Amino acid sequence: xxxxxxxxxxxxxxxxxxxxxxxxxxxxxxxxxxxxxxxxxxxxxxxxxxxxxxxxxxxxxxxxxxxxxxxxxxxxxxxxxxxxxxxxxxxxxxxxxxxxxxxxxxxxxxxxxxxxxxxxxxxxxxxxxxxxxxxxxxxxxxxxxxxxxxxxxxxxxxxxxxxxxxxxxxxxxxxxxxxxxxxxxxxxxxxxxxxxxxxxxxxxxxxxxxxxxxxxxxxxxxxxxxxxxxxxxxxxxxxxxxxxxxxxxxxxxxxxxxxxxxxxxxxxxxxxxxxxxxxxxxxxxxxxxxxxxxxxxxxxxxxxxxxxxxxx
Amino acid sequence: xxxxxxxxxxxxxxxxxxxxxxxxxxxxxxxxxxxxxxxxxxxxxxxxxxxxxxxxxxxxxxxxxxxxxxxxxxxxxxxxxxxxxxxxxxxxxxxxxxxxxxxxxxxxxxxxxxxxxxxxxxxxxxxxxxxxxxxxxxxxxxxxxxxxxxxxxxxxxxxxxxxxxxxxxxxxxxxxxxxxxxxxxxxxxxxxxxxxxxxxxxxxxxxxxxxxxxxxxxxxxxxxxxxxxxxxxxxxxxxxxxxxxxxxxxxxxxxxxxxxxxxxxxxxxxxxxxxxxxxxxx
Amino acid sequence: xxxxxxxxxxxxxxxxxxxxxxxxxxxxxxxxxxxxxxxxxxxxxxxxxxxxxxxxxxxxxxxxxxxxxxxxxxxxxxxxxxxxxxxxxxxxxxxxxxxxxxxxxxxxxxxxxxxxxxxxxxxxxxxxxxxxxxxxxxxxxxxxxxxxxxxxxxxxxxxxxxxxxxxxxxxxxxxxxxxxxxxxxxxxxxxxxxxxxxxxxxxxxxxxxxxxxxxxxxxxxxxxxxxxxxxxxxxxxxxxxxxxxxxxxxxx
Numbered sequence: 001x002x003x004x005x006x007x008x009x010x011x012x013x014x015x016x017x018x019x020x021x022x023x024x025x026x027x028x029x030x031x032x033x034x035x036x037x038x039x040x041x042x043x044x045x046x047x048x049x050x051x052x053x054x055x056x057x058x059x060x061x062x063x064x065x066x067x068x069x070x071x072x073x074x075x076x077x078x079x080x081x082x083x084x085x086x087x088x089x090x091x092x093x094x095x096x097x098x099x100x101x102x103x104x105x106x107x108x109x110x111x112x113x114x115x116x117x118x119x120x121x122x123x124x125x126x127x128x129x130x131x132x133x134x135x136x137x138x139x140x141x142x143x144x145x146x147x148x149x150x151x152x153x154x155x156x157x158x159x160x161x162x163x164x165x166x167x168x169x170x171x172x173x174x175x176x177x178x179x180x181x182x183x184x185x186x187x188x189x190x191x192x193x194x195x196x197x198x199x200x201x202x203x204x205x206x207x208x209x210x211x212x213x214x215x216x217x218x219x220x221x222x223x224x225x226x227x228x229x230x231x232x233x234x235x236x237x238x239x240x241x242x243x244x245x246x247x248x249x250x251x252x253x254x255x256x257x258x259x260x261x262x263x264x265x266x267x268x269x270x271x272x273x274x275x276x277x278x279x280x281x282x283x284x285x286x287x288x289x290x291x292x293x294x295x296x297x298x299x300x301x302x303x304x305x306x307x308x309x310x311x312x
Numbered sequence: 313x314x315x316x317x318x319x320x321x322x323x324x325x326x327x328x329x330x331x332x333x334x335x336x337x338x339x340x341x342x343x344x345x346x347x348x349x350x351x352x353x354x355x356x357x358x359x360x361x362x363x364x365x366x367x368x369x370x371x372x373x374x375x376x377x378x379x380x381x382x383x384x385x386x387x388x389x390x391x392x393x394x395x396x397x398x399x400x401x402x403x404x405x406x407x408x409x410x411x412x413x414x415x416x417x418x419x420x421x422x423x424x425x426x427x428x429x430x431x432x433x434x435x436x437x438x439x440x441x442x443x444x445x446x447x448x449x450x451x452x453x454x455x456x457x458x459x460x461x462x463x464x465x466x467x468x469x470x471x472x473x474x475x476x477x478x479x480x481x482x483x484x485x486x487x488x489x490x491x492x493x494x495x496x497x498x499x500x501x502x503x504x505x506x507x508x509x510x511x512x513x514x515x516x517x518x519x520x521x522x523x524x525x526x527x528x529x530x531x532x533x534x535x536x537x538x539x540x541x542x543x544x545x546x547x548x549x550x551x552x553x554x555x556x557x558x559x560x561x562x563x564x565x566x567x568x569x570x571x572x573x574x575x576x577x578x579x580x581x582x583x584x585x586x587x588x589x590x591x592x593x594x
Numbered sequence: 595x596x597x598x599x600x601x602x603x604x605x606x607x608x609x610x611x612x613x614x615x616x617x618x619x620x621x622x623x624x625x626x627x628x629x630x631x632x633x634x635x636x637x638x639x640x641x642x643x644x645x646x647x648x649x650x651x652x653x654x655x656x657x658x659x660x661x662x663x664x665x666x667x668x669x670x671x672x673x674x675x676x677x678x679x680x681x682x683x684x685x686x687x688x689x690x691x692x693x694x695x696x697x698x699x700x701x702x703x704x705x706x707x708x709x710x711x712x713x714x715x716x717x718x719x720x721x722x723x724x725x726x727x728x729x730x731x732x733x734x735x736x737x738x739x740x741x742x743x744x745x746x747x748x749x750x751x752x753x754x755x756x757x758x759x760x761x762x763x764x765x766x767x768x769x770x771x772x773x774x775x776x777x778x779x780x781x782x783x784x785x786x787x788x789x790x791x792x793x794x795x796x797x798x799x800x801x802x803x804x805x806x807x808x809x810x811x812x813x814x815x816x817x818x819x820x821x822x823x824x825x826x827x828x829x830x831x832x833x834x835x836x837x838x839x840x841x842x843x844x845x846x
Contacts, residue, residue, distance in 0.1 A: 011714055011718070012760065014714075015718070016760065018706075019675065019708075019759065022674075024707075026490070031408075034401065034408065035405065037402045038405045038409075038417075040398065041418050041466070044459075048425075051439045052436070055439050103338065106332045106336050107335075110332050111336075114333075128339075128340070130577070131340075131343050133516065133517075134520070134573065135519075135573075135576060136521070137547045137550050137551050138520070138550070141565060141569055142345075144555075145554075145562070146349060179339055207321050208325055209324055209325040209328040210325070233427055237428075237429025237430065239522075240551060244554065244555060264429060267435070268431060271435075271526065287432045290429055294427055294429055295427055298423070299423065302423055479684065479686060483689075483755075486648060487755070487756075488675070488676075488678030488679075488759070489702075490674055490706075498690060502690075502691065502692055592692055
């Protein structure tokens with residue numbers, strides 16, 4: 001490249017002038033735009049809360065606090081009560097939680113302590129990620145066609161009514177779905193236990209099992225609890241899989257094999273057929289209750305995690 | 313010679329390890345079952361007709377899922393258009409303002425938003441869009457999905473940008489580049505990998521969502537290209553067909569499930585490949 | 595008498611209540627290399643960051659006094675305009691990792707939205723890389739990413755990037771402290787050659803480097819300008835006791 005001296009001089013003076021032009025968007029305007037974006041999110045949440053509140057107001061005004069304790073759900077008589085669904089939600093979620101913890105804590109220990117690196121760990125980690133990635137409707141589909149027949153056979157054996165669907169089936173499906181959430185957080189807190197604590201115990205002659213029981217689990221305990229809380233939050237709000245295998249009954253379930261409905265599943269089942277504003281308002285009130293409960297549980301879980309200093 | 317009580321402790325140790333390994337590997341069995349069944353039942357249904365034809369009424373053979381596939385893409389397109397610009401802006405806001413009151417409040421709202429059950433998001437979109445316009449629409453469904461993508465994109469953007477070293481910003485500012493330009497042309501491109509991961513992962517998640525669409529997009533037997541009208545999507549179709557009493561429709565649902573799983577897992581895989589390629593080393 | 599390109603008058607800088615620079619009065623001669631030396635915490639990095647107005651990016655930072663570039667008062671002009679006329683090279687090389695070598699050099703124009711056609715850009719890139727003694731090594735790979743270069747090459751790339759803006763002054767903040775000795779001496783030779791085109795202010799904690807490279811030296815201690823003069827004289831016959839103590843290694 002051969003540039004004549006004249007060309008270079010022209011370029012020099014051009015670039016010198018160019019350095020004097022002022023930027024189009026000023027810093028303060030840009031910062032204002034960013035703040036507006038932040039305010040937008042704030043307003044969004046406030047709007048969500050108020051929309052739910054306002055839309056469910058006819059039901060709140062009509063039933064008051066009785067709504068939460070009444071077990072009648074009768075669209076014909078316009079009598080609505082949330083109690084059957086609270087029972088259904090709590091029963092399925094807690095049962096699912098108990099079942100999932102049996103698997104997610106061992107996974108956390110396995111990946112956090114025994115096998116943190118290597119191809120086996122990568123394989124298990126990918127499988128757990130896959131579990132979290134499968135859409136809810138597919139879990140429901142498989143639950144309905146693969147699991148329900150098995151449960152039906154079990155019910156026949158036990159001499160119970162062969163529904164196949166019900167709280168038990170829904171809890172089983174739900175437990176599989178929430179395993180990844182507590183497993184990954186549990187794994188992180190366990191891997192964060194300082195190695196000098198573990199080595200101190202080992203050098204005193206403790207077996208691996210004893211180190212896990214007496215050093216790791218106490219240390220990581222609250223983090224594991226937080227992970228479990230987060231998976232509870234997930235379970236409470238889970239809709240499609242539960243809707244497909246819970247049996248769609250608006251009565252308080254009698255036992256673990258009874259069909260039932262959760263807050264989420266009754267909304268899913270009846271929302272589009274709801275005639276009359278009170279019916280719709282009651283369904284929306286169920287949504288409001290669900291919103292409040294899951295928010296509280298999620299925030300408590302996140303608070304514990306943040307206290308433990310675990311990176312997300 | 314080991315004393316008996318040491319031997320007992322060693323036994324417990326070995327037993328514990330065996331139980332842990334057993335339970336861990338048991339927990340991945342359901343995944344393998346699901347993948348196996350969907351593939352075996354679904355793959356036989358897949359053919360060119362299936363992918364390109366509209367669904368047929370009950371009783372008629374044939375019929376396909378073309379409108380569901382197109383619908384899924386339209387819905388996630390709307391969701392992306394809505395959530396990506398806003399999400400990135402909020403993410404930039406949060407990464408630039410670590411301590412301010414507005415920022416802390418916003419962070420709290422983002423966390424809350426993330427935990428909202430999908431059916432409740434559906435109710436919100438219903439109240440805001442379906443009630444006001446008087447009709448189910450792809451737009452309302454897309455916005456619902458966008459609301460679900462938003463917190464993930466915000467968090468991914470914030471966390472990615474926080475990791476970018478200060479030296480990059482200084483290099484740009486020392487050249488006389490204005491603050492907005494520094495953020496948009498230097499910092500943001502440096503974090504493109506992490507941000508893209510957040511976007512693609514949230515996309516993969518909402519592609520499989522049904523609940524928020526039940527009373528927003530609602531579903532339709534027709535090919536929907538008008539975003540102000542109801543539209544079908546793969547998860548909606550699977551739900552409707554699987555819970556119907558017709559065996560022909562169950563078979564179609566297996567096929568549709570196979571396509572959906574391929575789409576979702578494919579997106580996840582694509583994310584891993586893409587972000588590795590675009591990752592910027594500091 | 596040397597003509598001054600930069601005049602610092604009664605200049606003080608603060609971090610909140612903490613005063614880090616105390617009433618500095620200094621004239622930086624044109625087309626010469628001025629070293630600013632002193633022990634850690636003396637304010638030498640602060641003072642050059644005040645010259646290109648990067649100091650004010652820190653919250654709670656305050657300044658008082660005046661700095662004149664040619665005849666303009668820096669603090670009365672838009673900070674962005676000032677920074678475009680003063681180049682800075684940092685201690686740790688920081689080329690833009692997403693950009694090619696070519697784009698790194700021309701970054702000052704691209705990022706600022708200054709329009710140039712391809713020919714003009716090519717000219718600037720070639721000239722800047724030649725002046726930074728990097729042209730021969732990278733001319734075949736201009737469009738590869740800058741992060742593939744060695745530490746010394748990356749620093750020369752940063753120098754080229756600063757030079758491309760044709761600044762009146764080049765600020766070098768301990769530019770070789772992160773580099774190996776071979777790269778260091780390469781850059782020191784380069785700095786000496788550059789003074790015909792720009793006036794250079796070199797902050798260094800390495801006295802030997804200051805002695806090797808600079809024409810003038812300023813000694814800063816606890817935020818005060820203790821002494822300023824030609825390098826040769828400073829090192830052989832320092833006027834102030836504190837300067838002598840520092841140069842003979844009594845404190846670091």
